Amino acid sequence: GESVGLHLPTLSVQEGDNSIINCAYSNSASDYFIWYKQESGKGPQFIIDIRSNMDKRQGQRVTVLLNKTVKHLSLQIAATQPGDSAVYFCAETSNNAGNMLTFGGGTRLMVKP
Amino acid sequence: GAGVSQSPSNKVTEKGKDVELRCDPISGHTALYWYRQRLGQGLEFLIYFQGNSAPDKSGLPSDRFSAERTGESVSTLTIQRTQQEDSAVYLCASSLGGPPPQHFGDGTRLSIL
Incomplete structure (x- = not known):
């Protein structure tokens, strides 16, 4: 099937290592941020979100960090597994924008067994 | 099913035809x-419906694109007189409204010959 992200930045990690995927967002008025995972031929799948009044939020094996000063978002995946291989997108939005998501360009994560 | 459903999953058509x-x-x-998601790229916002409010059409790339929604249910995106640059995956998402995350379907892969 068609691949998503043929020319995206790629992060290659060893199975079991931790992964960090970074994203620079553009709008200082954004107050809600989301990370999505997209596998080939599938729609984006919600991973974790964070509001602008927080700087860290943890989920199962994932942590999102928000630095509003430099408009930077990161996704940390602990003990990366082969099933984590996908393209990861950050997205930003705000109430003023009608909650329409503005997506970053994406990063391809490849997990080596 | 409980998720967002899109149809068709794939559509191949000739330049100049209309698609729904x-x-x-x-x-x-x-x-x-x-x-809309072009190959190797992130997602571009097209249009947003919220309840009975007038839709936000600010992302539609040309007047060949239109969309309708019946109440709070089915939506159709129509592209008239298709061009080769319309080739992309068209993704639909829904949410409860406000900042809760948007949940995506798996998209329609549109190919214009």
């Missing part, structure tokens, strides 16, 4: 969004 893409959102979701 369908989205069935998650039941109870008042907000519905259409996005």
Whole structure:
């Protein structure tokens, strides 16, 4: 099937290592941020979100960090597994924008067994 | 199913033809969004429906693109006189409205010959 992200930045990690995927967002008025995972031929799948009044939020094996000063978002995946291989997108939005998501360009994560 | 459903999953058509893409959102979701994803790129916002409010059409790339939604259910995205640059995956998402995350369907892969 068609691949998503043929020319995206790629992060290659060893199975079991931790992964960090970074994203620079553009709008200082954004107050809600989301990370999505997209596998080939599938729609984006919600991973974790964070509001602008927080700087860290943890989920199962994932942590999102928000630095509003430099408009930077990161996704940390602990003990990366082969099933984590996908393209990861950050997205930003705000109430003023009608909650329409503005997506970053994406990063391809490849997990080596 | 419980997720966002899109049809058809694939559509191949000749340049100049009209196409209609369908989205069935998650039941109870008042907000519905259409996005376009070109190969190797992130998602571009097209149009947003929220309840009975007038849709936000600010992302539609030309007047060949239009969309309708019946109440808080099915939406159709229509592209008239298709051009080769319309080739992309068209993704639909729905949400409860406000900042809760948008849930995506798997998209319609549109190919214009």
